[in-house]
Amino acid sequence: MKPFLMGSETEFAVSGSQQGAPLSAEVVFRRLLNHVCQQYSWFPDGNGGRSVYLGNGGRLYLDWNGHPEYATPECHTPTEVACYDKVAERLLLAARQADPDVELTVLKTNLDPVHPDDVTWGTHESYTCWAPVLHAASALIPHLVSRIVYAGAGCLSIHPASGGFELSQRARHLVRAIGTETVRDRAIFCHRLRKAADSGAGGWTRLHLISKDSQRAPFGTYLTFGTTGLLVLLLNAGRKIGAGLELADPVRAIRTISCDPWLRRARVPLRDGRRLTALEIQSCYLEECEREVYQGSFPVWASELLRHWRETLAALTRDPLGLADRLDAYCKLRLYERALRRTGYGWNDLHAALGDLAALRQHYPARVVQAVLQGGADPMDAEFVAQHAEAAIVIGADQPGGLERLRMASRMLALDVHYHELGGLYDRLEAAGQIRHVVLTEQDIERAIQEAPTGGRAALRGKWIQSHLRHGWVSDWRYLYHVPTGELVDLRDPFSGEAKTIRVSAPGDSSDPEVAEITSRWE
Amino acid sequence: MEREQTIPRTTPADGGPEPGAEGLEQLRLDSAEILDAMDRILDSVQVVNPEEYLQRNRQPGGE
Numbered sequence: 001m002k003p004f005l006m007g008s009e010t011e012f013a014v015s016g017s018q019q020g021a022p023l024s025a026e027v028v029f030r031r032l033l034n035h036v037c038q039q040y041s042w043f044p045d046g047n048g049g050r051s052v053y054l055g056n057g058g059r060l061y062l063d064w065n066g067h068p069e070y071a072t073p074e075c076h077t078p079t080e081v082a083c084y085d086k087v088a089e090r091l092l093l094a095a096r097q098a099d100p101d102v103e104l105t106v107l108k109t110n111l112d113p114v115h116p117d118d119v120t121w122g123t124h125e126s127y128t129c130w131a132p133v134l135h136a137a138s139a140l141i142p143h144l145v146s147r148i149v150y151a152g153a154g155c156l157s158i159h160p161a162s163g164g165f166e167l168s169q170r171a172r173h174l175v176r177a178i179g180t181e182t183v184r185d186r187a188i189f190c191h192r193l194r195k196a197a198d199s200g201a202g203g204w205t206r207l208h209l210i211s212k213d214s215q216r217a218p219f220g221t222y223l224t225f226g227t228t229g230l231l232v233l234l235l236n237a238g239r240k241i242g243a244g245l246e247l248a249d250p251v252r253a254i255r256t257i258s259c260d261p262w263l264r265r266a267r268v269p270l271r272d273g274r275r276l277t278a279l280e281i282q283s284c285y286l287e288e289c290e291r292e293v294y295q296g297s298f299p300v301w302a303s304e305l306l307r308h309w310r311e312t313l314a315a316l317t318r319d320p321l322g323l324a325d326r327l328d329a330y331c332k333l334r335l336y337e338r339a340l341r342r343t344g345y346g347w348n349d350l351h352a353a354l355g356d357l358a359a360l361r362q363h364y365p366a367r368v369v370q371a372v373l374q375g376g377a378d379p380m381d382a383e384f385v386a387q388h389a390e391a392a393i394v395i396g397a398d399q400p401g402g403l404e405r406l407r408m409a410s411r412m413l414a415l416d417v418h419y420h421e422l423g424g425l426y427d428r429l430e431a432a433g434q435i436r437h438v439v440l441t442e443q444d445i446e447r448a449i450q451e452a453p454t455g456g457r458a459a460l461r462g463k464w465i466q467s468h469l470r471h472g473w474v475s476d477w478r479y480l481y482h483v484p485t486g487e488l489v490d491l492r493d494p495f496s497g498e499a500k501t502i503r504v505s506a507p508g509d510s511s512d513p514e515v516a517e518i519t520s521r522w523e
Numbered sequence: 524m525e526r527e528q529t530i531p532r533t534t535p536a537d538g539g540p541e542p543g544a545e546g547l548e549q550l551r552l553d554s555a556e557i558l559d560a561m562d563r564i565l566d567s568v569q570v571v572n573p574e575e576y577l578q579r580n581r582q583p584g585g586e
Binding site: 011013014015022025063064065066067069105107112113114115119120121122182183186210334335338339342366369370373374407410411413414415417418424425428429432433434 | 557558560561562563564565567568570573574575576577578579580581582583584585586
């Protein structure tokens with residue numbers, strides 16, 4: 001078995017205010033980071049920026065667009081990925097609550113609350129791939145499309161086919177089957193190779209997939225990484241997977257499946273002319289994996305993963321709401337059904353009202369939308385008064401029940417955002433015993449806040465950061481470097497748990513060009 | 524080879540995401556305990572001004 005690692009990077013949307021004055025996302029990040037750095041051991045990022053490597057081997061940093069991002073350490077099992085993914089939530093939640101004078105909101109979501117079709121945040125997956133990348137693409141794309149039945153975080157939707165709810169937040173932002181872009185023209189299978197750390201000796205590359213939703217329920221994270229990781233392991237072992245499952249139009253297929261949250265009607269066309277459901281495609285992959293895993297030598301976690309995968313597909317076949325206690329999309333479906341019933345509305349009402357609200361936002365400023373929803377109570381200048389009157393008529397807010405219907409849609413949207421807020425709806429459900437972690441314990445998470453996974457360079461990085469607290473150390477994924485003494489720990493082999501320490505007599509003084517370059521730059 | 528889905532399953536209240544038969548609510552909402560818990564949670568998360576909450580959390584996105 002070839003060495004194998006996986007991990008995730010998750011972007012968080014943040015906002016905040018202090019004594020009523022809004023704080024910029026960067027200020028919010030700085031407050032969150034300061035608290036984390038006060039609580040835990042860390043090294044600054046040698047490459048600069050607002051970025052630290054933590055004693056658990058992970059990284060917390062300010063991403064390019066001014067939001068926090070957390071990368072898990074390099075993990076060996078899907079349980080570890082789910083655990084370290086949950087660690088990010090715990091770190092940021094504790095930091096958010098640290099200062100009672102400041103009100104901070106941290107969202108683990110993929111969609112902007114107001115313009116979900118235009119603005120998105122990502123959760124990226126990494127897997128060690130020893131197979132040719134384009135071969136992996138054709139083998140994996142039907143899986144990446146159909147896995148949203150358990151990998152989707154779910155969301156309210158105005159899409160005409162959705163009936164008001166979709167399985168996947170990211171589906172609408174994926175516009176091609178294969179590509180390298182992450183900010184626009186996003187692909188179901190992204191094969192971007194950008195940095196030295198994205199490939200290595202022996203021919204491995206880091207598969208860097210961007211199609212996943214940001215999940216709150218850890219069982220969904222576990223299944224997503226477990227199934228995808230196992231398929232990559234099979235490819236790494238030279239097995240053929242996904243043969244005969246090529247989709248006629250993967251982009252259309254993922255949107256079709258996303259718009260069928262009850263998993264009853266969506267069949268997507270294959271290149272060979274057949275039309276299969278997402279569950280049928282997943283079952284084909286599962287059967288392939290079961291055949292191979294039981295015959296070959298695969299990691300211990302593979303057997304347990306296969307059991308959970310099989311049980312999940314069977315449960316989804318019976319009734320998706322049977323998994324409302326462990327998968328985000330169905331948890332939301334059950335809760336939103338209840339919320340609708342309590343107010344006497346149905347999904348058709350909500351779907352129509354969401355469309356009206358979206359149209360209102362598209363054509364009028366936020367202030368006018370607010371005024372319509374509040375019944376026009378706010379004093380406004382003449383232009384806004386005219387716009388408000390027009391908007392109220394266009395949208396039917398002046399009709400009996402029209403305004404209440406719009407308000408209901410706004411409340412439901414707020415509920416959908418609140419689900420993703422750290423300390424919000426999901427956490428309340430969990431505290432009330434409505435969520436089962438299944439594969440994780442609280443002790444696992446507590447330990448992972450402090451410690452790195454066992455084995456590989458993450459363990460080295462984590463231990464080094466925890467035990468070398470003296471000033472002057474910096475880090476990135478591939479090196480630890482003590483600037484004052486020139487001591488350098490080479491972590492370029494991600495699979496090795498053996499520390500290779502060298503001493504650089506002066507910055508740039510090395511026959512290894514990369515070592516020379518980084519010691520010069522990190523001086 | 525295609526398999527047809529034959530196991531009866533639950534459907535949402537009024538059509539919506541998946542139009543379907545009425546009267547299967549009890550299959551889907553599987554216990555009074557869960558409903559009570561959901562009601563308590565929904566009661567506890569009433570957002571005073573949902574539109575303001577949504578607007579406040581607008582950001583430029585990432586990646």
